[in-house]
Amino acid sequence: MKSSSKKINDGVYWVGVLDWDIRDYHGYKLDGTTYNCYLVFGKDKVALIDNSYPGTFPSLWGKIVDAFEKEGRDLKIDVVIQNHIEIDHSGTLPQIIKKFPELELYCSAQAVNGLKNYFPNLENFTFNIVKTGDTLDLGGKNFTFISAPMLHWPDSMFSLLHENGILFSNDAFGQHLCLSERFSDETSQDLLIRHAKKFYANLVTPSSSMVINKLKELVSTGLVNDVKIIAPSHGQIWRDPSLIINAYSDWASGVCKDKVTFIYDTMHHSTQKMVNAMIEGVLSEDVEVKSYFLHEDERSAAVTDVLDSKAVCIGSPTMMNNPYPSLGDLIYYFNCLSFSKTGKTKKAVVFGSKGWGGGANKKLSADLKEAGFEIFEEYDTLNIPSDEILNECFEIGKKLGQTIKSE
Numbered sequence: 001m002k003s004s005s006k007k008i009n010d011g012v013y014w015v016g017v018l019d020w021d022i023r024d025y026h027g028y029k030l031d032g033t034t035y036n037c038y039l040v041f042g043k044d045k046v047a048l049i050d051n052s053y054p055g056t057f058p059s060l061w062g063k064i065v066d067a068f069e070k071e072g073r074d075l076k077i078d079v080v081i082q083n084h085i086e087i088d089h090s091g092t093l094p095q096i097i098k099k100f101p102e103l104e105l106y107c108s109a110q111a112v113n114g115l116k117n118y119f120p121n122l123e124n125f126t127f128n129i130v131k132t133g134d135t136l137d138l139g140g141k142n143f144t145f146i147s148a149p150m151l152h153w154p155d156s157m158f159s160l161l162h163e164n165g166i167l168f169s170n171d172a173f174g175q176h177l178c179l180s181e182r183f184s185d186e187t188s189q190d191l192l193i194r195h196a197k198k199f200y201a202n203l204v205t206p207s208s209s210m211v212i213n214k215l216k217e218l219v220s221t222g223l224v225n226d227v228k229i230i231a232p233s234h235g236q237i238w239r240d241p242s243l244i245i246n247a248y249s250d251w252a253s254g255v256c257k258d259k260v261t262f263i264y265d266t267m268h269h270s271t272q273k274m275v276n277a278m279i280e281g282v283l284s285e286d287v288e289v290k291s292y293f294l295h296e297d298e299r300s301a302a303v304t305d306v307l308d309s310k311a312v313c314i315g316s317p318t319m320m321n322n323p324y325p326s327l328g329d330l331i332y333y334f335n336c337l338s339f340s341k342t343g344k345t346k347k348a349v350v351f352g353s354k355g356w357g358g359g360a361n362k363k364l365s366a367d368l369k370e371a372g373f374e375i376f377e378e379y380d381t382l383n384i385p386s387d388e389i390l391n392e393c394f395e396i397g398k399k400l401g402q403t404i405k406s407e
């Protein structure tokens with residue numbers, strides 16, 4: 001299939017795949033994504049950095065052929081640098097090896113078993129195992145490898161191309177975006193940061209302490225000064241690396257806004273009325289609010305706002321002595337993400353309507369505490385909230401707004 005590569009720097013081409021159709025990636029809702037792969041042309045050797053999703057080889061191959069034509073070089077990949085094994089970045093590796101059986105494969109030690117596992121044909125393949133500080137020279141194109149375990153899998157690593165100042169960071173600093181533009185500065189900054197934050201919240205939050213350590217390491221070794229461009233494996237290429245490095249530093253260290261995120265569900269709208277009254281209370285203190293109704297909204301968007309909120313308000317009716325099931329799904333996900341690993345504790349208000357004995361609040365509070373939240377208030381009411389109850393909800397929201405502003 002004919003497809004067009006994009007030169008991103010001297011001797012460096014984007015040859016990735018645009019997936020306009022994907023809408024769900026392990027529960028993460030998206031409007032398409034990119035599987036970024038790059039070709040680096042050294043005088044002696046040519047390297048492919050990362051691969052693409054299974055089934056996308058025609059689009060990847062078309063761009064590889066195009067890049068070689070643009071460079072006027074004979075079509076031969078000598079090296080594959082596999083920064084991460086996950087199938088969206090390794091799926092086309094067998095087809096690349098089939099085309100160039102003599103190629104040298106560079107990856108971390110932790111990547112080897114995974115790659116053999118995914119691709120049994122690689123059982124007897126020779127892996128060049130690299131770690132932080134190891135180097136590779138393609139002829140005037142020199143790489144230093146940087147191990148990056150848990151950013152975002154144990155095998156993950158970065159590759160820094162010195163002559164161009166490009167850090168190939170794989171998933172770190174990525175965004176699930178599928179756009180015709182390739183660069184961060186060609187993209188609406190709001191859209192870009194929103195999607196980088198969504199990616200961080202859903203995929204990187206549990207590794208926040210590793211993010212901080214990795215950023216410190218890049219600074220202390222001076223390598224950060226060499227980075228002019230960050231080229232991740234999803235989304236836009238950062239031509240202003242400080243923008244995303246500063247954002248990662250904030251997200252990883254739990255920097256939050258005066259902001260409250262409401263997440264709730266409701267069967268007959270009673271809990272929803274309480275939500276709206278509480279929101280009015282928070283807003284009366286000029287504190288930012290986001291609200292998600294789980295009947296319609298999805299958790300991967302909700303947790304994006306939780307990431308930089310000082311507090312969450314979780315509303316649920318009682319159903320069969322328990323919270324409404326969508327809230328159970330949410331709290332399970334909170335447990336996976338471990339927001340407290342950012343070193344900051346978020347406050348939580350738990351509330352809702354019940355028909356008789358209730359039970360949702362108690363269960364939600366216990367689960368939220370286990371997920372690392374501090375319970376600020378528990379509040380429930382019988383059936384449809386009266387005006388008096390709604391006024392109390394307003395006051396709870398107001399008190400929450402005042403408290404987080406004073407922190």
Ligand SMILES: Cc1cc2nc3c(=O)[nH]c(=O)nc-3n(C[C@H](O)[C@H](O)[C@H](O)COP(=O)(O)O)c2cc1C
Binds near residue numbers: 318319356
């Ligand atoms: C299927 C179902 C199961 C319920 N189970 C309980 C229960 O175990 N305990 C309780 O106090 N109320 C129970 N209720 C009553 C609801 O909690 C009550 O109607 C509440 O006001 C609904 O709030 P909502 O309008 O926000 O959905 C149940 C209602 C339904 C429809």
